[in-house]
Amino acid sequence: MDIIRDELAELGEALVLDPLALDELRADKSGHVxxxxxxxxxxARTIEHVQLALRFASRHGIPVVPRGAGTGLAGGAVGDAGELVVSTRRxxxxxxxxxxxxxxxxxxxIINADLNARLAQHGLWWAPDPASKAISTVGGNIATNAGGLLCVKYGVTRxxxxxxxxxxxxxxxxxTGHRTVKGVTGLDLTALFIGSEGLLGIVVxxxxxxxxxxxxxxxxxxxxFGDVADAARAASVIATSSVRPAVMELLDARALEMLRTWFQAQGETVDLPGGAYLLVQTDGADAAREAQELLPIIASLGGVAQLAPDAEAGExxxxxxxxxxxxxxxxGTVLIEDVAVPRSALPAMFAEIDRISSEFDIPIPTIAHAGDGNLHPNFVLPTRATGSALDVPEHVWEAASELFRAALRLGGTLTGEHGVGLLKKRWLGDEIGDMQLELQRGIKAVFDPQGLLNPGKVL
Amino acid sequence: MDIIRDELAELGEALVLDPLALDELRADKSGHVxxxxxxxxxxARTIEHVQLALRFASRHGIPVVPRGAGTGLAGGAVGDAGELVVSTRRxxxxxxxxxxxxxxxxxxxIINADLNARLAQHGLWWAPDPASKAISTVGGNIATNAGGLLCVKYGVTRxxxxxxxxxxxxxxxxxTGHRTVKGVTGLDLTALFIGSEGLLGIVVxxxxxxxxxxxxxxxxxxxxFGDVADAARAASVIATSSVRPAVMELLDARALEMLRTWFQAQGETVDLPGGAYLLVQTDGADAAREAQELLPIIASLGGVAQLAPDAEAGExxxxxxxxxxxxxxxxGTVLIEDVAVPRSALPAMFAEIDRISSEFDIPIPTIAHAGDGNLHPNFVLPTRATGSALDVPEHVWEAASELFRAALRLGGTLTGEHGVGLLKKRWLGDEIGDMQLELQRGIKAVFDPQGLLNPGKVL
Incomplete structure (x- = not known):
């Protein structure tokens, strides 16, 4: 500690040693502590602060955890004993x-939503749209190659x-990279950094x-819809129609059940009949016509559609x-999973979730970004005492393992947009195999030969 | 040669030793021989063929040049003395x-256009659209992260x-990668391979x-338009309007001059007045309305627009x-350059081309993908004897150097979509700097520790 105080003194108030503040860095939004x-x-307030911290850390072989707003869902930004956390939040x-x-x-x-509020004044917009946009930073979005609701139409962060x-x-x-849309000078390091979860460097x-x-x-x-299979089928037909929705979200029966209870507890009446709910939004100059085209598709697949008469009702x-x-x-404490499957396998994946839920006797309320086959099955755990480690019972991990295996069998992936971090590390090899793990570790060593950046995470 | 015949015998007719066929591999479409x-x-006919060839090459330390249809414009796929060319064209x-x-x-x-002809039967389409699409392969498009006419609206190969x-x-x-649109398990090796010009492996x-x-x-x-500055300004206004054209191509005065002469020699009359020509295409359900919206923009900036009455006239x-x-x-023999600048710098880049053309007293007819700031200035050299090396006079290289420097000064890049290959290698360091070169070489060494893949190219 003395060495930190001495050698990082010039950081001034950018150096934080207050135990309460440090304690908060043990967690992110993954539930892991x-x-x-x-x-x-x-x-850090400046690029130089980040450089100073990393020069110090590499001099002394101290592990470094890059961090933004701490809203990650995979434990990628939690600081542990003996580590130096470098935050770019300020x-x-x-x-x-x-x-x-x-x-x-x-x-x-900068917070994603704050940036977009400023851009809106110029008629502009940055498309990455994670559900966390009101609290997550652009740097965090880049570190995880964040997706979100709109990427079915507008793409991911990369x-x-x-x-x-x-x-x-x-x-x-x-x-790295260019101010131009095109540019092919050498290997694409910009793309390599996006989604690298703090393993290769700190984006400043x-x-x-x-x-x-x-x-x-x-x-x-x-x-x-009557059930999730019908709703998933409707999503699939819509996705392959001539209309490209900006948002297409699907909630299953368990999710609806929890929502009904929650709205009731809030004293609100919300009309949520059926066993699945599909939410579709069109945008652009043709939004109204496109939405009209979707209504007969939904009806033909057994859905009862409600077209919001105006933007406020849509909200x-x-x-x-x-x-x-x-x-x-x-x-309780929520463990959010993040599998993705080819869109056509959405009904099959919902069936697998049902099977796993029955087999392990655990409710797994699920929401899906249906347009891109990305599902968030959720486990709700008894709420833990503040600051204690996430207490995930072994049978929940087993159920999660089953989910991952099912997604891989269906041609999918164990994380669509949240990243690997700490929580999914043990399954990474199952998906990418040993050869690719070895190559990825080799790349990591090129950028970080001492292995100081986010050690123990992802790879 | 005997060792090749012996150890690669099981390749059968996939092994080609015919001197005439080998001679053709000395060139691509760059002019370099x-x-x-x-x-x-x-x-190669199969993945196993490629594996066999590479196992053989790495056993004996023989350099390997990956090749597709040989349509590259930077010399990235030319085979030289002592090298084994591995083609995936078949x-x-x-x-x-x-x-x-x-x-x-x-x-x-597979040839890009052949793939798209087959996809069209299913109402589908692969968007990368290099001008070479009738002759270039999908593998080559991936190796160079090919762009093209349509990427202003539909993105590049990556x-x-x-x-x-x-x-x-x-x-x-x-x-590498996933069958899903989203997926963030580990470093993005798919993105790293795209545009890697055969340095890291052979895509099969x-x-x-x-x-x-x-x-x-x-x-x-x-x-x-009267001159290229006006046309470039119109392109810029169109690009920031609410209409997003699918194609926006700009030809300068020198280009028009050559076209007029060429059409005349063909016995064709084509109406090409003025000092610059802007070609804009809109597509989708709203194509007609969008095109109508562009007409007053063009007129207000001094352009005389001709709206094609039907698709055939558009063609x-x-x-x-x-x-x-x-x-x-x-x-003569054409040396095609490929700089890109931020779109707003398009008029400035055209002015630089004019200046360089005058200073070096060389005509530099130029065409631009105006929507994404990608310019192709061309040098026409006296036609060389078949099979002889590209004879680029030193003052042409100097003029090209000046072009690259101008593009970099304007915040651009020396290659937007053709790649570095052999032809632009000497300028790569100017753009990306020594530190990044070192990192890129480090990544190359992880994938290819013996340095056998496309040696002497790019890095």
Whole structure:
């Protein structure tokens, strides 16, 4: 500790040693809590702060955990005993907005929704749209290659980043990528950094590819189905129709049941009949016509559709989906899984979830980004005492393992958008195999030969 | 040679030793011709053929040049003395087309246009659209992260590939990526392979992300302007309007001049007045309305627009642009450059091209994918004798150097979509710097520790 105080003194108030503050770094939103608090926190305000911290850490062989707002769902940003946490949360300035080039240059700590509020003043928009956008940072979105509700139409984070500045493990600063949409000079390090979960370096600046805000108001449809198989089929037919929805979310029977109880407890009456609910939103100049085209498709597959008469009513329908996690959290600690399967395998994956739920006798309320086959099955655990480690009973891990295996069998992946972090590390080899693990570790060693960045996570 | 004949005997007719056939491998479409023919050619029919060839090469330390149709513009696939060329051109089967999951699984040797002809029967389409699509392979498109005319709206190759099978330098086979649109398990090796120009492995299978063919007919506008600055400004205003064109191509005065002469020599009359020509195409259900919206924009910036009354007339307008390279080639050997700048810098880059053209007293006819700031300035050299090395006079290289420096100064890149290969290698360090070069070489060494894949190219 003395060595930290001495050698990092020039960081001033950016160096945080307060035990209460350090204790908070043991957790993120995954439910995982580290066994002990990290050594210290550097709340960087500048690129130089990050470089200073990493030069210090590499000099002394101290492990470093990069962190943004701490909203990760896989334990990728939790600090543990003996580690130095370097947060870029306070580096939250917008350095440039160019409407002509449809790009913005930002520091990594800016909150996704705050950035988009500023961009909206210019008629612009950064498409990555994780459900956490009100609390997660752009840097975190980049570290996990975040997806979200809108990526069925607008792509994931990797498709919305042009260039990066990254501080390497030894404190050196590199710039990757271009201010241009195209550019093929050498290996694509920008793409490699996106989704690398803090293993290769700390992103300290990003040039983001923007879009124009779509014209007009989005139009929203809520549709009730008898069961999830019918709803999944409808999603599949819609996805292959000529209409490309911006949002397509599917809630299963367990999810609806929990929502009904939750809304009732809030004293609200929400009409949620049936065994599955499909929420579809179209946007752009043709939103209304496109929504009209979807109504007969939904009806022909047994759905009862409700077309929101205006944007405000549409927001009320979307609120049903947004209330899902609060509803779960009111019952305990939530372990959110994140499998993805080819879209056509969505009904099969729901059937597998049903089977696993019965076999292990655990309710697994599930919501899916149906347009891209990404499902979030949830386990609700008894709420733990504050600050204690996540207490996941072994049979829940077994059920989760079964889920992952089922997704892989169906041609899918164990994480669509949350990342591997600590929580999914033990299954990574099952998906990518030993040869690829070895290559990935080799790449990691090129960037971080001492193995100091986020040790013990992902690989 | 005996060792090749002996140890690769089981390849049968996939092993090619015919001197005439080997001689052809000294060149691609870049104009570069290697000093001597390679040792041998493996025209792989199967993944096992590729593995066999690479196991053999790594056993004996023989350099390997991966090759597709040989249409590259940077010399990335030319075979030289002592090298083994491994071609995947004959691995051209479509293994699967899934309309439900909007994906296709293909071998790398299939020609882009042939694939799209087959996909069209299912109402599907693979978006990467290099001008070479009638002759270039999907594997080559992946190796260079090919762009093209349509990527202003539909993105580059990296955004249209889900998964790869790759044979590594030592003959091992790995699978990267997913059949799902989302997936974040570990580092993104799929993205790393895309655009890696044969340095990291040989792609032997690709899972491609498809789109539905847009509804309706595309609508085409051709517009004449007084000079290229006005036309570039119009392109910029269109690009930031609410309309997103599928194609936006710009030809400068020199290009038009050559086209006029060429059409005349063909005995054709084509109306091409003015000092610059802008070609814009809209597509999708709203194509006609969108095109109408562009007409007043063009007029307000001094352009004289001609709206094609039907798709056939639109094709005639597009033919003007497609005739550009034949027109150049009729005058000599063409050296095509490929700089890209932020879109707002397009007028400035055209001014730089004008300046360099005057300073070096060389005509530099230029065409631009104006929607994404990608310019192809061309040098026409006296036609060389067949099979002799590209004879680029030093002052042409100097003019090209000036072009690259200008593009970098404007925040751009020295290659937007053709790749580095041999031809741009000497400028790569200027763009990405020594630290990044070192990291890229480190990654290369992880995949290819003996340095056998495409040695002397790119890095």
């Amino acid at each position: 580290a066994s002990a608090a990290p050594l210290a926190l550097v709340e 580096m939250d300035r917008i350095l440039e907005i160019s409407a002509d080039d449809e790009l913005a240059v930002v520091e990594p700590g 498709e919305a980043v042009l260039a990066l500045k990254v501080v390497l493990a030894d404190g050196r600063l590199i710039s 600046e990003a040039t983001l590819k923007l879009r124009r805000v779509p014209a007009g108001e989005p139009v929203t449809i809520g549709a009730s 009320r329908l979307l609120r049903i989906r947004r209330s899902f996690h609060p509803a779960l959290e009111s019952r | 290697a000093s001597a023919a390679p040792l041998a050619l493996v025209e 691995m051209d089967r479509i293994l699967e087309i899934s309309a439900d999951d909007e994906l296709a699984v293909v071998e790398p040797g 955004e249209a590939v889900l998964a790869l099978k790759v044979v590594l330098a030592d003959g091992r086979l790995i699978s 299978e690709a899972t491609l992300k498809l789109r539905r063919v847009p509804a309706g007919e595309p609508v085409t506008i051709g517009a004449s 005639r307008l597009l033919r003007i642009r497609r005739s550009f390279h034949p027109a150049l080639e009729s005058r």
